[in-house]
Amino acid sequence: MNRQYKIACALTVLTLALAGCANKGVKVEEAKPSPLPKLEQAKTLVPVFSQNVASTDEADPLRMRLDVDHGVIFVINPNGEVEAFQGKQRLWQKKISKQGLSSGVEAKDGLVVVGSPKGQLFALDQATGETKWTAQLSGAILAPSLIHAGRVITVANDGTVFAHEVETGKQAWTYNLPNVQFSLRGQAAPVALDARNVLIASANAYIYAIDAISGTPKMQRRVAVSEGRSDIQRLIDIDGEPAVAGQFVVTTSYQGQVTVLDLASQQVVWSEDASSIQRPEVKGNGVFVAQTDGKITAYEITTGNKLWENDQLLNRQLSNPVMLGNDLVVGDLDGVLHLIDPSTGAIIGRSKTSGEVRTLRVIDNQLYVSTRKGAMSVWQNR
Template identity: 65%
Template sequence: MQSKYKIPFTIAVLAFAITGCSSNKIKVEKVKPNPLPKLAQSMSLAQVVSHKVSATDAEDPLRLKIASEQGVLFILDPKGTVSAFQGKQRLWEKKISKQGLSSGVAAGNGIVVVGNKKGQIFALDQATGAEKWTAQLSGSLISSALVQSNRVIVVANNGTTYGLDDATGQQVWTYKLPGEQFSLRGQASPVSLDPRTVLIASSNAYLYAIDSLSGTLRMQRRVAVSDGRSDIQRLIDIDGEPTVAGQFVVTTSYQGQVTVTDLASQRVVWSEDSSSIQRPEVAGRQVIVSQTDGKVVSYDLLTGQVLWSNDQLLHRNLSNPVVLGQHIVVGDLDGVLHLLEPSTGNIVGRSKSSGEVRNLRVLDNQLYAVTRTGALSIWQNR
C-alpha cells in the first residue's frame, strides 16, 4: 500500500521560502505580516459574551468549530470535554475522551457529535450530554461530521467517508476517496446539498456528491488543477468547506483555483487562480475569498470577474471571511477582526479578540470567533 504523508500548512508554506546561501547553508526567509493599516474611519463590534477552552497546538488543523441548535451552543475542548451553553449559562459539561478531541462539533437530530485523533467518534444527547454511542473508525478525525437524514456522515483523515446510523452509531455505508501521497494536514467537513445529498471535497481537488442514506455516488467533478514541479508545489488540497449558493457550489483549493460549478449541469462555470485553505463566502452576486497570502478578493459569482482585491492584510494568516450585517469580517493571527466594506473591500473598522482567529461563523446576526488559544467570543454590530 502506498504511504501517505500529511504536511502541516505552515511547513508547506515555509518550503517556498527556503533559499540556498552556499553549498552548506540553507536560509529560511521569514515573511513578516503587514502592519495594521491606519483607518480613516474606525467602526467596531460589541462583544456579547465569551467562553474559554484549552488552546490548540500551532500545527494542529483543528479550527475548534462550534455547533448551535435551538439557541444552544455546543463547544469542544481539545482536552476531551464537550459543553453546552445558552447565553452565559452552562447547561452541561461532559468529559468523554482521555485522548482529547480533534474534530470540531456537529449537532442535529437531538445529538452532538465529536471525534478524536484515534478514530473514535462520540454521540451525546443534546439535552443532557449523556453519551448515546461510540464508534471506532479507521482514521483520525480532524473535521466536523454532518448529521442529516438519520445519518452521521464523517470523513476520516485516511480519506474514508462513513455513513453511520445516528441512533446507534452502526456503520451503514463507506465511500473511499482517492488519496494523494502528499497532502496538507486538514480535511474539509461534509456539507449538506439537500436532505438526501452530501458534498465531500478531497485532497485530490475533486468534489463528490454522495447519497446520504445509501452512500451511492451521484456526482464527481474535478474543480482545481496544479502545474507544480515538486510534490509540495503540486499540493492542491480542498481544506475549506464548499459553499452552496442556489444551483452553484463554490470551492477553493491550496495552490489551485477558486471555482464555481453549476450543480444542475455538473459543469464548471468559471475558475480563477487562487490559493486558499478557507471556506469561501457568498454574498448576493459576490464570492469572497481570503487567500493564503493574506489577500482578500471578491469575484462576481456568475462571471468570475474580480470586483475588488485588498492586499493590506498580507501574511496575517487570515480566517475564513463571513458577512455580518453590512460588512465582511475576517480574523487574523493577532486576534484582530477586520471589517471590510462589501462594495469596495476597504477596511472600515476592527475589533480585538484573544489569539489567532481560526474560524468565524455568523448565527442569528451574531459573529462567533474562535481562536487557537481557546477563546470563543460572540460579537454583534453596535
C-alpha cells in the same frame, strides 16, 4: 499516526508557515505580517459573550469549530472535554476522550457529534452531555461531521467517508475517496447539497456528491488543477468546505483555483487562480475568498470577473470570511476581526478577541468566533 498523516504535517511546515507539526529545533523563515492599516472613524462590533476553554497547539492548524443549536453553544476542549453554554451559564461539561479531541462540533437532531485523533466518533445527548453512542473509524477525525437525512456523515483522515444512523450509531455505509500520498493536515467538512445528498471535497481537488441515505455516488467533478513540478508544488487540497449557493457550488483549493460549478450541468462556469485553505463566502452576486498570502478577493459569481482585491492584510493568516449583516468579516493571527465593505473591499472597522482566529460562523445574525488560545466569543453589529 499513519504515513500520509506525518508527511502532510511536514509538508505544511515547509511550504506554508501554517505549521502542521514542525520538528522541534527547525526554524522556518516566515514572512512578516503587514501592520494594521490606520482607520478613521473605525466601526466596531458589540461583544455579547465570551468564554475560555483550553488552547490548541500553536503549530496545529486544526480549526475546532463550535456549533449552536436551539440557542445552546457547544464547544470542545482539545484535551477531551465537550461543554454546553446557554449565554454565560454552563449547562454541562463532559470528559469523553483521554486521547483528546481533534474535530470541530456538529450539533443537530438532539446530538452533539465530535471526533478524536484516534478515529473515535462520539455522539452525545444535547440536553445532558451523556454519550449516546460511539463508533471507531479508520483514521483520525480532523473536521466536523455533518448530520443530514438521518445520517452522521464523517470523513476520516485516510479518505474514507462514513455514514452512521443518527439514532443508533449503526454504520450505514462507507465510501472511499482516492488515496493521495501527500496532503495538508486538515480536511474539509461534509456539507449538505440538498435535502438528501451531501457534498464531499477531497485532497485530490475533486468534489463528490453522495446520497446520504444509501451512500450511492451521484456526481464527481474535478474543480482545480496544479501545474507544479514537485510533489510539494502539486499539493492542491480542498481544505475549506465548498459553499452551496442556489445552482452553484463554489470551491477553493490550496495552490489551485477558486471555481464555480453549475449543479444542473455539472460543468465549471469559471475558475480563477487563487490559493486558499478556507471556505469561500457567497453573498448576492459576490464570491469572497481569503487567500493563503492574506489577500482578500471578490469575484462576480456568474462571470468570475474580479470585483476588487484587498492586499492590506498580507501574511496575517486569515480565517474564513463571513457576512455579518452588511459587513464582510475576517479574523487574523493576532485575534483582530476586520470589518470590510463587501462592495469596495475597504476595511471599515475592527474589533479584538484573544488569540489567532481559527473559525468564524454567523448564526442568527450573530458572529461566533473560535481562536487558537481557546477563546470562544459571540459578537453582533451595532
